[in-house]
Amino acid sequence: MGKKGILERLRAGVVVGDGSFCFVLEKRGYVLGGPYTPEAVVEHPEAVRQLHREYLRAGADVMQTNTFYSSDDKLNHRGREIGKTITCKDINNAASRLACEVAAEGDALVAGSVSQVPSYKEGKDKDHCQKEYAKQLITFTEHKVDFIICEFFQNCEEIEWAIEESKKSGLPVAASMCIGEKGDEKGTSLGECAVRMALAGADVVGLNCMFDPKMSLVNMRVMKAALDRVGLSPFLMTQPNCFWTTGCGEQGWVECPEYPFAMETRLLNRFDVQKYAREAYDLGVRYIGGCCGFEPYHVRAIAEELAKEHGGMLPPASEKHDIKALAFSANPYVNVRANKEYWQNIIPHSGRNQPPTYDITKKK
Template sequence: MKSIFPEASGCITHRQLSVAFVQGSPNHGGPAWVFVASTPRSSAGHAQGILERLDAGEIVIGDGGFVIALEKRGYVKAGPWTPEAAVEHPEAVRQLHREFLRAGSNVLQTFTFYASDDKLENRGNYVAAKFSSQKVNEAACDIAKEVAQEGDVLVAGGVSQTPSYLSGKSEADVKTIFRKQLEVFQKKNVDFMIAEYFEHVEEATWAVETLKESGKPIAATMCIGPEGDMHGVLPGECAVRLVKAGASIVGVNCHFDPETCLKTMKLMKEGLQAAKLKAHLMSQPLAFHTPDCGKQGFIDLPEFPFALEPRILTRWDVHKYAREAYNLGIRYIGGCCGFEPYHIRAIAEELAPERGFLPQASAKHGSWGNGLSMHTKPWIRARARKEYWENLLPASGRPYCPSLSKPDSWGVTKGDAELVQQKEATSEDQLKELFQKRSQIQHRT
């Protein structure tokens, strides 16, 4: 039997639906769905906030990656990875938000990654002078809030690590950078705040302390693996420090694949339990396999950023990730770089029994490939079952492609002179020095 979806001209706005199962064909991977709408609201009649949803035991599905997705589409420049597309190409940002919403996202993050004053003028970037960080942040908030009106979803204003911190600037200087973004988020009245993509827990706590001034809920995620942050602070201690700083939701994002991120999340959870602290858990990993990554994650891989495609997770890999994250007790589950809308849809489909509904995008995607039963070729029809896709080991199609890479390992982090940032564009002489150092490192290893 096929799924029966509520009829709607826009995106499905129901967060909770009662659902009855009817017997489906075993070749199609399980039961079919019948939907009955029931949209919960708070007693005041408003859509529930992030903490209300998580406190009630709801599964919140985040969105996916923006900078890599928009770079591939021709709207973001690799290297700076800054979000001026919100001003220059708002239609591209709007469409990606809409696709994540249609795929099942409950949260739309403002496209404000690396949208701080210092990043937008770092190493020759023109954005600060041409537009200003305020205009970029305002445009990103406006776009996210516009799309959020199409569904019962929340908008999160986000800040990330700064060149100022890597350059050794003071706590006051770094907090001033965060505060300028926060002023826009408060003006635009986003629903909650996210401090994401931090390699150092010290800077992450500074971000949380600054965002706390808003009075809104704060989620904080670090781009670390099981070894901890770049100064050796272990995941459990990172989680404790973030909660003590004021975060109600803690976890990891980016830099590592789901398997590695969930190992880190387990350590964070154990750290919080040992400290007798409570917080909701959040995971937004890469959509790339990274078993060979070192402490700093995928940015050390020789394939970063232009040759990562052979590492992309399949939608079935994401099904596995979503189930394992749920079993670990994580209730805010999303993705970061490489996560496209179809990956987010896979999370929503895997957790549909617990959530009680499917996203609108599932109307064009049969459960575990059962739409292939309509294919003209019999060997393709034979793939219309869960067992086939769940057990498939995809080939790369590259006869001489190694299964693992040897990551770059320069061993520099905050406090190293080589990480002091500059306003001027990188010079040819500076590049030559880097090329020479790379050759020396490769020769030694």
């Protein structure tokens, strides 16, 4: 008997997504910050394979191919020209093999990941852009991935084009945009974006990256209300980033002065993530994962918080995670923290007394 598909799982309960690849692998020394293209799947497959395994062990139901920004026009963008030695097809083949290999070690599905292409912002037409998506999709279908995720789109028109092309694969399609309360880059509202994604054929609709979970869920409420008003009911998904984006602008975390190399002091802890998972579920979101900054222990927090809704099983990684074990510590200051209430109510300190750096990139 084969594995249950993504839509069957969503109908039955919650699906736990995985976390960050490009951002986490940059920290580990495998990805170049700035372009954030995924050639690591070719150059360092062992690092990508290990990260997939960590997400699987943490409780993720989906192994998303590490193919963010994997399009030939992006690989050659702004004169970088890595695409002359490593092509989109090379990356997507390697990424699909790795994701399929690790997914087969558990009960996970594989999602082929399609993201925005520079060609769209350069003014290229629909046919040109869809050919860029098609190059990625043909590799995913050859590797028999289980469904497609169109993610990190900033323009509603472009994600409509990506959804339409992805539906030609015959696979279920999830679609998520990286936009804030003001909508997409052309001023299309959150609600209209949600409705148009669903009408374009997306089986799952939501938001990913750019903003923290709290901001993302505020925006998801707006999207859900718009879908409800017109009688559309796709499944909902959220994969926010894992950094508090308080004080940021329309572009989210990229406007934080700490972006991208000093974001650690804004990082959510595992208990913040548990609160996010519960709030998302209560809102009606059924595909709950993370984007940039989400590491395996954050994904484990989702799986632990929603264990009852997720079939009543804790992930294997929880075998080594028990708050009560702090009582075994020889340090009396630690012993008293061996209870869930302490950690659920703690407000972390940054440990710094200096005021934060003023962002000199912003105009006065």
